[in-house]
Amino acid sequence: MEILQYTDAHKEFRQAVKKFLENEITPHVEEWEKNHIVPKEAWQKMGKAGYLCTWVPEKYGGMGGDFLYSVIIAEEMARTNHSGLATLLHSDIIVPYIASFGTEEQKKKYLPGCVSGDIITAVAMTEPDAGSDLAGMTATAEIDGDEIIINGSKTFISNGINADLVIVAAKNPAEENPYQAVSLYIVEDGTPGFKRGRQLDKMGFYSQDTAELFFSNCRIPKENILGEPGMGFMMLMEKLQQERLMCAIGGQAAAELMLEWTIDFCKTNTDAAGKPISKQQANQFAIVEMATEIKMCRAFIDKLIAEHAAGENVVVETSMAKYWITDLDKRIADRCLDLFGDFGLTEDCPLARAMRDLRVLSIFAGTNEVMKGIAAKFMGL
Amino acid sequence: MEILQYTDAHKEFRQAVKKFLENEITPHVEEWEKNHIVPKEAWQKMGKAGYLCTWVPEKYGGMGGDFLYSVIIAEEMARTNHSGLATLLHSDIIVPYIASFGTEEQKKKYLPGCVSGDIITAVAMTEPDAGSDLAGMTATAEIDGDEIIINGSKTFISNGINADLVIVAAKNPAEENPYQAVSLYIVEDGTPGFKRGRQLDKMGFYSQDTAELFFSNCRIPKENILGEPGMGFMMLMEKLQQERLMCAIGGQAAAELMLEWTIDFCKTNTDAAGKPISKQQANQFAIVEMATEIKMCRAFIDKLIAEHAAGENVVVETSMAKYWITDLDKRIADRCLDLFGDFGLTEDCPLARAMRDLRVLSIFAGTNEVMKGIAAKFMGL
C-alpha cells in the first residue's frame, strides 16, 4: 500500500531527474564544495532541463506541475549529498512568495527567469540580533515619495552571493505594532545601496553561499513591495509552513540515502575474519533500528505531503515532522558514521559531509525548539 | 487524510464497544486487579455482546467482520487499562489457529463457544528453558494407538487458569529435525493428566491469570491434533505475525491513552503559582515530543494494518512495529509518570499500572531483540 499516489508521469519524471542529476550535477559536487560556491550556469542548466519551480503555471514559463513534482525534485536533490544548488529553497520556498503575493506585473517580470534559472532568489529575514524571533527585526523600510528606502543588515542568507533577486523583510518605522510593521520588498541585484557582505564559513554546506547582506539607503521603486503592506508577518507565517515541510522532505530523503550507503558499506566490507560486517549482530540491530525510524517517518511524511497538497491545516504535524526528522538525521548520521569505523574520521567518507551538512537542518527554518513551541501552542497546551 | 477507511458501520461499532466497556467492564477492573483474576462471566458478557472473535464466519456463530473490527476492539480494550480480560489474545491470536488449521469438526465443535465466551482459550508454547527459542522445546507428544500422550511443562501461559481449551505445542520424539517435530494439539479442560500449576506473580498484568501448565501422560484423542502433523512451527510462524501486529496495535492505543491522561492532568493541575502545569515549557516540550512519536507510529501502524488486511508480506514491518511501539510504550509511561510528579509514586495514578503492565509488551510475542533479528534476516543483512 502506498500512501502517495504517484502517477506514471511522476515516475518517469523521477527517473529523468535522477539521470540528469547523476550526469550533470553530481560530477561537479566535489569541485563546488571545494570552491564554496555553485556557478550560476548550474542553475541555468537545471532550469533548462525544466527542474526549477515545476509548479509555476505554463503562462509564466513553468510546467504547472502538482506538489508531487516538487517532492520528487527535493528527494532526488537530497541524494546529491550537497547543498549548494539550493533548488528546494529557490523553487519551493522563495519563488512561491512571488507567485502567491506578487502582482501580475511582478509575476510576469520575475517568474519566467525563476523557472529558467536566470534569476536566482534569496529571502532575507534573519538579522544578527533576531534569529527565530521575527518580532525582534530592526531593518527598516521608509516610504519616500515613489520610492522605498531600506536600511539594515541581514545574516545567514542562503544563496546570498548568487542571488539576483532578494525578498527582504523590513519594518515600517512609523508603525508601532511590530506585527503590523513588517512588509516584504523585492530588491534586485545591482540596486545601489544593496551590498553583499562576506560569505560565512560554516560547519558544512560548503558549496552553499550563505552570506550577510547590507542595505544602506537602498532605494527601490514603490511597486517592488510584495503583497499588502503590513502583511509581512502573515505572509512569512503562511509560507514558513511549506518551508518546514520541504525541509522535512529533504531530511527524510537524506536519512534514507545515508542508511543506503551504510548498508552497502556493511555488506561489502569484511571484518578481519572475512565476514561482512553486516553479519555482526550489533550492526544488524543498529541498521534495523535506523531503518525502522526511517520507515515510520516515511509513512508520517507521506501522509503529511498528501494533506498539505490537499490544503489541510497541518501546522502541528508540520512542526512535528520538521523537528523529528531533522533530529533523526543527526542520529542517523552519527550512528552510521560509527558503522564506518575509522573511515568515518575522514572526509572521504560521504557520511562525514552528510553529518556536517545535516546538522543545520534542526536550526534553520525555525529551530526545533521553535517547532515544539508552535506545536504546543496549536495543541492548546 | 485517513490511511484506514473506517465505514460508518465500523464507527458505530466502535461507539457501541466504547459504551459497553465503560458500563460493563471498566467498573470491575479494580476488583479484578485486586483478585488477580477475571471471572469467567465477564468473558461470557463480552461474547454475548458480540465482541469476541468478530471475524468468525456467521456459520460458526460469529459476525464475519473484517480485520478493522478486531482493530477496534483491540484499541478500545486497551483503554480499560487492564490486561485480565485478554480478548485480543483469545479473539485474534489463539482462536485463529482453530479457524485456519482446524478440521470442519473442530471448527463446529469449538468456534461457537469461542465466540460466545463459553470457551476461553490459551496457547502453550513457551517452556521454562526455552523462551523465544522454539527449537529448544522439550514437551513431547507420542502417538499411542488412537491417542496422543502429551508430557512436559509450559510456562508464562496467559489465560492459564481460566482456559477451557489449550492449544499445546509439543514435539514428536521420533522426529529428529526439531523444526519438523512440532505439532499443535487441542487439550480441553478436565483432560486427565493436564494440570495447572500456580498462577505466577508478576510485575503487572495483575488481573491476568498467567500460569504454568503441566502435562503428565495426558491422553487426548488423535483427532485433537490441530493442522498437519509436523507443521507446528510453520503454523506458529504464520500466526505469530498477527500476534505481533495485535501487540503493536494494543501498544499504540495504550500510548495514546497514556498521553491523553497526562495532557488532561497537566491542564487541570496547577503549580504553586496557580498556573496549569501544561504551561511550563519543559512539560509542553515533553508532551509535544511524545505526541509526535505517537502520531508517527499511528501513521505507520495504520498503513501496516491496511497492508496486513490486504494480505501483503509485512514480516519486516510487523517486527519493526512490534519492537518500536512497545519500546515507545515504555518511554511514554516513564515520561508521563514524571509529569505526574509525586502522585506517580502511588498506584492511584493510572500511569503506575500502565507502566507495570506495558513493561511486558517488549518481552512477549517474541522479545524485541528477536524482532530485530527477524527484521535483519528478512532485510537480507
Next chain:
Amino acid sequence: MDFKLSKSQKEIQKAAWEFARGEFDKEQIIEISKKQEFPKNILKKAGELGFIGIHYPESVDGGGMGLFEYVLLAETFCRKDSTLGTALMFSAYATECVLRFGDKDLKEKFLPPVVDGQLISTGAFTEAGQGYDITQIHTTAAKENDQWVINGKKTLVPFGSMADFYVVLCKTDPAADPPAKGMSLILVEPDRAGVSAGDISEKLGGRLVPFAEITFKNVHVPQSNLIGKEGNGYAQTQQFLTENRIQIAGFAIGIAQGAFDRALDYVKQREQFGKKLAQFQVTRHKLADMASKIEAARYLTYYTAWCFDNKKIDSQLASMAKMTAAKAAMEVTDEAVQLLGGYGYMTEYEVEHFYRDAKHAEIFQGTPAIQKDIIADIIIGKLK
C-alpha cells in the same frame, strides 16, 4: 585525588554485605513487600550492628562517620535488595534535621533510639497541590503559652502511620515576606491528641516505605519541640533535601548494581538458539553499557558525598548525582528485565522490583525536571 577506600570504609562495605546476605531473604522480602509490611526485627538488628545512623556522631550512638559511608552502606544494601535496602536506609528519614539543627535535648532524646533501630522517623514536608514549592504550604503552628498548636495536613509522608515521630514543616509566621522566612520545623510525636494518619494507596516502588496522609488538628506540642531556629525551617529543609538526594543517589547505584549482577548471572547461564545469551554481541554490548552507566554514576555520587562531608553542601551537585544515578538505575534495571525476558517480568526473579524501585528513586524527592530546575538556578545564577 585518591580513590582508595580507607580500611574502615572497606570494612563497612564488607560488614554490610555480610549482614545483607545473612538477613535479607528473597522469599520473605517478596512476601512482606506485597503487604507493605516493614520488617522491624531486621531494622533492630541493623541498628544494633551500627548500620543505622552511621553518619551520626558517636555521642548519640552513631557511627561517627560521614555521608560517604552512608552512601557505601546504602549502595551495598540496595544491591542485595532494592526494596528492603531502601526501607532500612530510609528508616531514619528526616532525623538528619534533628542531628544538623536540633538542640542538645532533642538530640539526646530522639537520636539514640533511631540510630539503634528502635524508632522509625519521618519528615512531613509535602502538601497536596503544592508541587515542589514548599513555600506554599498551609500547615500552621501557632505559639500559645509555651506550646505550639499545629493545624494542617501533610501527604505522601514516608512510613506515615508507623513512624515514631514526624519532622513537620509549618508556617510559624504566616505574614512573613517572603513566605520562606516564616517557616519552622517542629517535631511531633504521633500519640499527641489531634494527630491522625490515613494510609494511602499502594506504591509503584519502594513498597516497604508506605505513604500516609497525616492530619494535625489542634495538636499541642511543647515549644522545645522546635527544631533549630524559628523561621529557619525553609533553609533547614532545603539542606536536608540536599543531603537526602545524595542518599537516594546511593540507593540508586545499589539498585542498578543489584539488577546488573542478576542479569549478568542470568545471561551466563541461559541458553537460547544453541548459545549462551552472554555470547550474543547485543547482550554483550548491553552489559557493557549498563556497567559503564553504573560506574559513571557511582563516582559522581561518591564525589558529591565527599563534598558534603567536607562542608561543601552543594544542592547543584546533589541534584546532579540524584538525577544521574536514578537515570542509570532506570536504564540498567529496565535492561535487566529485558535480558531476563519472561522471567524478568516475574516477581520471583527479583529484577522487576528493582525496576520499580529505580523509578521510585527517580521520582521521590523530585523528578528529573525538578532536579534540572535546581541545577540550572545555580549554573545560571543571576542574569545581568
Next chain:
Amino acid sequence: MDFKLSKSQKEIQKAAWEFARGEFDKEQIIEISKKQEFPKNILKKAGELGFIGIHYPESVDGGGMGLFEYVLLAETFCRKDSTLGTALMFSAYATECVLRFGDKDLKEKFLPPVVDGQLISTGAFTEAGQGYDITQIHTTAAKENDQWVINGKKTLVPFGSMADFYVVLCKTDPAADPPAKGMSLILVEPDRAGVSAGDISEKLGGRLVPFAEITFKNVHVPQSNLIGKEGNGYAQTQQFLTENRIQIAGFAIGIAQGAFDRALDYVKQREQFGKKLAQFQVTRHKLADMASKIEAARYLTYYTAWCFDNKKIDSQLASMAKMTAAKAAMEVTDEAVQLLGGYGYMTEYEVEHFYRDAKHAEIFQGTPAIQKDIIADIIIGKLK
C-alpha cells in the same frame, strides 16, 4: 577516598589555563585548521613549559607526574580549544611505547626531544581493512644481519607526513600461532630509505592532526630500534591503547566543558522573544543536563586515570571512560551548537569545531561498539 586536588595538580591546571589563554588564538586556530597546518611554534612553547610529557619521568625531561595530571592538562587545553588542545596533547602520540617498554638508549635518544616539544611522534598500527583486530596486520619486519627490514603499509597514521618518528607494529614472526605472539614494535625514522608518506583526505574533526598513509618498502633500521621485547608487540600495543583511551577521555571532557562554557555565555547574553535565552525553562534544563553529563564523565575519567597511575592498568575501565566521556562530549557539543542556533553552525563561533572534534574523539581509537566489545570481554570472562 579523597577528591581534593593536590597543590601541584591545582598549579598545573592553572598554568595550563594561563598558557592556553595566552597562546591559543581563535582566529589563528580557525585559519590553520582549514589548512590542517600544525603550529609547531606553540608546541615548542608548550614543551618548554613542561606541558608535553608531564607523565614522563624527570630523567627524560618529563614532568615526573602521572596520567592523572596528563588528563588534567588535556582537559584544560581542550576546554580552551578542542582542535588545538587535541593536537598539542597528541604531539607525543605513541611515545608512551618507548617510555613504558623501550630500553635506556631509545629512551635517552627519543624521549627528551619529544617532551621538549621539538619532535612530533606517532604510532603506525592501523592497516586498511583490518578493522580493530590488529593481529591481522600484514606489515612485516625481518631480521637481516643486525637490521630489521620492514615492508608494508599503514594507514590513518596521525601526523603522518610531519611526524619525526613512527612506532610501527610489525609481524616479526609471521608463523607465530596465535599471530599475536609474533608481533613487535619497531621505531622508524621517516628519513630512512624506503619510507614514504602520502597525505590522505581532510578529516571530519581533529583537523590539526592530519592523517597519512605510510609505506615501508625494504626499510632497514638497526635492531636496536626494537621497542621492548621481540614478540611482545601485541601486548605492548594493547597497553598503549589502554593508556591512550584514558588520554582521549581527558580530551573529551575538555571538549565538552569548552562547548558548555560557550553555550552558557551565549544564552546569558542572547535575547529572543523578549527574554534572555537562559530564562527559558527548556534552555535551563538543557544546561543542567549538559553539566551533569560532564561531571559524571569527569569523575569516571579521573578515577580511571588514578587507577592507571596506581598500577591498575584496566582496559575495561579505560574503554568505559573513553566511551562515556566521548558520548558526553557528543551530546554536550551537539546541544551547544543547537543553543547557539545559526551562530552555532558558523565557524567563527567555535562550537561547530568542538562538535566535530567530539566525534573525532568518539571514533578514534575505537567506536563505542569497539569499546563495548572490550568491556564485555572482561565483564563476562570465560563462560563455563
